[in-house]
Amino acid sequence: MVEQQRLTREPRKILITGGAGFIGSNFVHHWCDRYPGDRVVVLDALTYAGNRKNLAGLEGRANLRFVQGDICDRPLIDALLQEEAIDVVAHFAAESHVDRSILGPDAFVRTNVIGTFTLLEAFRQYWNASDQPAHYRFHHVSTDEVYGSLGADDPAFSETTPYAPNSPYSASKAGSDHLVRAYHHTYGLPTLVTNCSNNYGPYHFPEKLIPLMCINILMGKPLPVYGDGQNVRDWLYVGDHCSALDAVIHRGRPGEMYNIGGNNEVKNIDLVNKLCDLMEELAPELPVRPCHQLITFVKDRPGHDRRYAINATKLKTEIGWTPAETVESGLRKTVQWYLSNQDWWQPLLSPEYQAYYKQVYTSV
Ligand code: NAD
Ligand code: DAU
Numbered sequence: 001m002v003e004q005q006r007l008t009r010e011p012r013k014i015l016i017t018g019g020a021g022f023i024g025s026n027f028v029h030h031w032c033d034r035y036p037g038d039r040v041v042v043l044d045a046l047t048y049a050g051n052r053k054n055l056a057g058l059e060g061r062a063n064l065r066f067v068q069g070d071i072c073d074r075p076l077i078d079a080l081l082q083e084e085a086i087d088v089v090a091h092f093a094a095e096s097h098v099d100r101s102i103l104g105p106d107a108f109v110r111t112n113v114i115g116t117f118t119l120l121e122a123f124r125q126y127w128n129a130s131d132q133p134a135h136y137r138f139h140h141v142s143t144d145e146v147y148g149s150l151g152a153d154d155p156a157f158s159e160t161t162p163y164a165p166n167s168p169y170s171a172s173k174a175g176s177d178h179l180v181r182a183y184h185h186t187y188g189l190p191t192l193v194t195n196c197s198n199n200y201g202p203y204h205f206p207e208k209l210i211p212l213m214c215i216n217i218l219m220g221k222p223l224p225v226y227g228d229g230q231n232v233r234d235w236l237y238v239g240d241h242c243s244a245l246d247a248v249i250h251r252g253r254p255g256e257m258y259n260i261g262g263n264n265e266v267k268n269i270d271l272v273n274k275l276c277d278l279m280e281e282l283a284p285e286l287p288v289r290p291c292h293q294l295i296t297f298v299k300d301r302p303g304h305d306r307r308y309a310i311n312a313t314k315l316k317t318e319i320g321w322t323p324a325e326t327v328e329s330g331l332r333k334t335v336q337w338y339l340s341n342q343d344w345w346q347p348l349l350s351p352e353y354q355a356y357y358k359q360v361y362t363s364v
Contacts, residue, residue: 009250013039015086017071017119018093020044022204023141023238025054027090030242032058039063041084043077044093045070048352053344054203071115077122088137088249089123091116094176097207098145098169099360102302105168112172113179116140120183127189139192139249140180144234144259145170146195149305156234156309157195159257166303177257190254194245197261197310200330201238202337206348207356209233210331213272214338215345217279217294220287224361227300229269232307236262237330240323247321258319261310264327269295274327278335298361 014031018024019042028042040061044050046068058064065084069076071093080086093115095101095108123138130136147157148164165174183189200210216223244260252258266274276292288294315321325333338345 024092101169116176197234237325
C-alpha cells in the first residue's frame with residue numbers, strides 16, 4: 001500500500017508543527033525518507049523539549065524548511081500556509097509531560113488549547129480562501145490520556161469511550177480534540193484526530209520514563225518508580241506511530257478519530273526490570289551491577305492514572321495498519337540507541353533540567 005502511494009500520489013506540501021520534538025522529529029525523518037518529493041515545513045518554538053539535533057542529517061535538504069516560531073502566532077501561521085501553499089497540517093506541537101503540567105498548567109492551556117485553536121482558525125480561513133480543496137487535511141496528533149483511567153478488567157479504550165481527562169495535560173489535550181471535532185462538525189474542515197498510547201524510541205526527552213531509566217542506569221542513579229509500580233501503559237515504538245499517522249493522513253476519513261496502540265500493556269515495574277536486564281546485557285560497563293538494586297519506590301504522581309489500553313481495531317480494519325515492533329524488539333533498539341547516542345542526551349541534563357528533576361523527585 002505504501003509503495004502504491006509512492007507511485008501514484010501527487011507531491012504534498014506539509015506543515016509539521018512540533019517537528020523538533022520527540023515524535024514530531026521521528027515523523028519528519030519518516031516523511032522525508034518516504035516522500036522525498038514533498039515540501040516539508042517544520043514549525044517549532046524550540047522549548048526545552050525541542051532540539052534541532054533531532055533533525056540531524058536532514059538539514060541540507062532543499063525541500064525542507066525549518067522555522068522557529070510559536071503556534072499561537074497567528075500572523076506567522078497565516079504567512080506560512082500561504083507562502084508555502086500547504087495542503088496538509090500535521091500538528092504535533094504541545095506541552096507533553098504530565099508531571100510538568102502538575103507543576104505549572106499555564107503553558108499547557110496556552111499551547112495545547114490556544115495554540116491548536118490558532119492553527120484551526122488560520123487553516124479554516126486559508127482553506128475557505130482556496131475554495132475548500134477536498135484533498136487538504138488538518139491532522140491533530142492526540143493521546144489516549146483523554147479517556148482517563150481504566151480498572152484492571154475494563155475493556156481497552158475505543159473511539160467511543162467517553163472523555164474523562166484527569167491531569168491538566170490530558171484536560172488540555174481533550175480541549176484541543178473537542179475544538180478539532182467542532183471545526184469539522186460546524187465548518188466541514190477536513191480534520192483527522194488520532195489518539196495514541198505511550199511512545200518510546202530515539203530522541204525521547206530524558207524526563208520520560210524509558211529514557212530517564214536508561215540514563216539513570218548508565219549514571220548509577222536511583223530508578224524512581226512512582227507509587228506501587230503497578231500502573232499499566234500500552235507501549236508503542238515511535239516508528240510504528242509514524243507509520244500509523246502516515247496511513248491515516250492518506251487513507252483516513254475526514255472528521256474521524258482513530259485510536260493507535262501497540263497491544264503491549266506492561267506494568268511500570270515490569271518495564272523497569274526489563275530495561276535493567278537489557279542494560280546489563282548491552283552496556284559494556286555500568287557503575288552499579290546488578291542495576292536492579294537501584295530501583296526505588298517514590299511518592300506517587302498526584303492523580304496518577306492506573307491503566308491505559310488501546311483498542312486499535314478501527315485502524316486495523318478501516319486503514320489496514322498494524323505495528324511492526326513488539327515491545328521486546330522496540331525496547332532493545334531503544335536501549336541500543338541511548339547507549340550509542342550519549343552525546344545527544346548528555347547536554348540535555350542542563351541546570352534547568354536538574355532543577356526540574358529536584359522539584360519532582362524530592363523524595364528520591
Ligand atoms: P515533545 O514534548 O517531545 O515535543 C513537543 C514539541 O513541540 C517540541 O519540539 C516543542 O519545542 C514544540 N512546542 C511546544 N510548544 C510549542 C509552541 N507553542 N509552538 C510551537 N512549537 C511548540 O512531545 P512528543 O512526545 O513528541 O508529543 C508530540 C505530540 O504527540 C503531542 O501533541 C502529544 O500530546 C502527542 N502524544 C505523545 C505521546 C507520547 O507518548 N509522547 C503519545 C500520544 C500522543
Ligand atoms: O499515553 C500517552 C502519553 O504518554 C502521552 O500523551 C504523554 O505525552 C506522554 O508523556 C506519556 O504520558 P505518561 O505520563 O504515561 O508517560 P511518562 O513517561 O511520564 O510515565 C510513564 C509511566 O511511568 C507513568 O505511569 C508514570 C510512571 N513514571 C514516570 C516517571 C517519569 C514513574 O514511575 N517514574 C518516573 O520517574
